[in-house]
């Protein structure tokens with residue numbers, strides 16, 4: 001579908017890597033490698049304790065800071081939790097929701113993903129949720145990929161208005177491609193990203209579907225990014241391993257910006 005309605009987004013997901021003391025070196029190394037144009041959005045989603053130093057390190061650069069999770073609660077007796085308002089207060093602009101590692105290791109359900117999305121979209125917060133969906137290898141082999149993805153998308157967006165959906169990003173991350181070096185082919189990734197957009201079109205309308213950035217994630221790297229990003233329904237990437245190295249990350253950002 002026509003890409004002119006959407007700005008590409010390249011979001012790094014540092015997962016549980018790096019230290020606060022390494023954020024300045026990362027930013028200094030990345031800075032001269034970034035594109036000169038405003039052709040795309042670049043984001044780094046860091047672990048909570050690294051966020052303040054990363055915000056400081058990327059000041060003046062066209063790089064937004066994101067988080068990797070958020071509480072469904074506003075405030076109160078929720079030991080260990082971090083609220084959307086706390087993230088906003090630190091300067092966070094994006095937040096990953098429902099990453100497959102959180103679904104697999106922390107029991108994150110579709111209902112929780114929906115509640116977290118709503119917490120981020122609250123008018124007093126307005127952080128962009130990057131909602132992750134994706135099938136396992138077993139589900140792909142059983143031929144139920146599309147049913148599974150449709151279910152995850154519908155649950156994540158449940159109860160949202162069209163205006164709220166237009167403030168979301170969806171990332172298609174096949175679980176079998178994450179951290180495995182086994183990337184989905186451009187055809188496989190395009191097929192599911194197009195299907196996600198069609199699902200949103202059915203649930204909402206053509207305008208909302210057209211505005212929604214759909215990213216691909218799963219072993220995207222400096223070598224394979226150009227082919228994936230050229231697909232008509234892939235509007236960017238969620239990058240794990242390759243976002244830890246400024247040289248590799250910048251190749252992906254430049255490819256998304258068309259440079």
Ligand code: PGA
Pocket residue numbers: 013173177178179180181217218219220238239240241242
């Ligand atoms: P990967 O991770 O690029 O290391 O496969 C992607 C992700 O989990 O978001």
